Amino acid sequence: MKKLGYIFIGLLMVVVLAACGSKDAKETQAVKDGSIELTLWTDWTEDRPENTLYKDLISKFNQEHEDIQIKVEAIPHDQYETKLRTQAAGNQLPDMMRVWPGARTAPLAEGGAILPLNPIIDNWEGDILDSILQDYAIDGNYYAIPANVSITSLIFYHKDQLQDAGYDEFPQTYDELKELIKALNDKGTTPIALGNKAIWPLQSVYLSTIADRYTDSDFLESALNGDGTFEDPQFISALSVIDELTKANAFNEDMNTLDEAQSRNEFIKGTAAMHFAGSWAIGPILESVENIGNIGVAPFPTFPGGNGDPAKISGAAGGGIAVSSQLSEEEQEAAFTFLKYFYGEELYQGLIKANVVIPADIEMDDNIPEIFKEANSFVQGGLAPVYDATLTPELTDMINNGLQSITLGEKAPEGLAKDMQKENENK
Numbered sequence: 001m002k003k004l005g006y007i008f009i010g011l012l013m014v015v016v017l018a019a020c021g022s023k024d025a026k027e028t029q030a031v032k033d034g035s036i037e038l039t040l041w042t043d044w045t046e047d048r049p050e051n052t053l054y055k056d057l058i059s060k061f062n063q064e065h066e067d068i069q070i071k072v073e074a075i076p077h078d079q080y081e082t083k084l085r086t087q088a089a090g091n092q093l094p095d096m097m098r099v100w101p102g103a104r105t106a107p108l109a110e111g112g113a114i115l116p117l118n119p120i121i122d123n124w125e126g127d128i129l130d131s132i133l134q135d136y137a138i139d140g141n142y143y144a145i146p147a148n149v150s151i152t153s154l155i156f157y158h159k160d161q162l163q164d165a166g167y168d169e170f171p172q173t174y175d176e177l178k179e180l181i182k183a184l185n186d187k188g189t190t191p192i193a194l195g196n197k198a199i200w201p202l203q204s205v206y207l208s209t210i211a212d213r214y215t216d217s218d219f220l221e222s223a224l225n226g227d228g229t230f231e232d233p234q235f236i237s238a239l240s241v242i243d244e245l246t247k248a249n250a251f252n253e254d255m256n257t258l259d260e261a262q263s264r265n266e267f268i269k270g271t272a273a274m275h276f277a278g279s280w281a282i283g284p285i286l287e288s289v290e291n292i293g294n295i296g297v298a299p300f301p302t303f304p305g306g307n308g309d310p311a312k313i314s315g316a317a318g319g320g321i322a323v324s325s326q327l328s329e330e331e332q333e334a335a336f337t338f339l340k341y342f343y344g345e346e347l348y349q350g351l352i353k354a355n356v357v358i359p360a361d362i363e364m365d366d367n368i369p370e371i372f373k374e375a376n377s378f379v380q381g382g383l384a385p386v387y388d389a390t391l392t393p394e395l396t397d398m399i400n401n402g403l404q405s406i407t408l409g410e411k412a413p414e415g416l417a418k419d420m421q422k423e424n425e426n427k
Helices: 002-033 049-064 077-089 106-110 118-124 130-136 159-164 174-186 201-215 219-225 233-247 260-269 279-288 329-342 345-353 370-381 393-407 413-425
Strands: 036-042 068-074 096-099 149-151 154-158 190-193 272-277 295-298 313-317 320-323
Touching (some): 036 077, 068 329, 077 096, 118 329, 130 313, 154 159, 174 190, 174 233, 201 219, 201 233, 201 393, 219 413, 233 393, 233 413, 272 279, 279 370, 313 370, 320 329
Parallel strands (some): 036 068, 190 272
Antiparallel strands (some): 154 295
């Protein structure tokens, strides 16, 4: 038995040494080849044009860079962020990972889990506005580059219906918009197709930009931290616009029983002259309208006495790729090389063809629809905060329900502002 034990131990040592030798050989081969493999976590599991573009671009990078190989691990979106948080808590993040701006990236940055991109941020100078890059900036450090921008406040309109009402161009001021609404009503045309059944459109699409026009972009943060108040007269003026539009019969009567997609379809059919929506509506409209040349897109008008920048539009930077702070210096350089390649003209031109609004200011082919070019150009004026991406969940529910109550005549703008202030003080 003792002899058998020695034989077993000897065999075990041979196996261990062989394994070590194999590992050493593998490492030597990797060093010899000079290749660095970086794992990238994404949520690109859905069959969507932009996801295909992302993956194809990475494959192309791998073919062109034998010294750097990007290995993509795709995780379903509904599981992705939970897994990311869990792995971050255990200090087991991948080399690179897909992230989103604001409160979803801040914990990773503040905990030192991801690497500032400041050494390469100048690569996008002149192409991406700093005001958009700021969505990924924390304490002066940049942690990701956005691939796309989601804007929430666009006005789509039928040019012929506006011309029938006496308008060759879209109104630039709120007073002119109210006059257009009256002219359309006089002709028996529904001015705006609204679907507020899910109660977020009036907040995300309408109020986010209207309130910014009145208050400026610092208002939300000021009100939330107690330096300002939701009972600010300018904010109440913004809420009052929803009340005024409702009383002016700007919307279809069933606005609170239709969802957002149904109201868009009503606009596409021509039963309403206008539809207020975000960049998500561009693709469906382009795909469904027979005469796309008859569709115009405009930014929200200016509002009298407003403190905000009228060039801004509510929106947020889309997903970006962050880099783990645990990488070696050589791996960091490889990751930076990849990011500079990935977030380039080929990516942004591909997204344009998929009707995805981008943060970069680049030339577009003549075959890109004018409606897309116009919508994309509005991003260059800068982004205003989207309310439901900034408020607490409790305040978001309150403003969503409160705006619907205003349309039903059940609440006054002043009452909603007071409720929101009380909720914020008691948080």
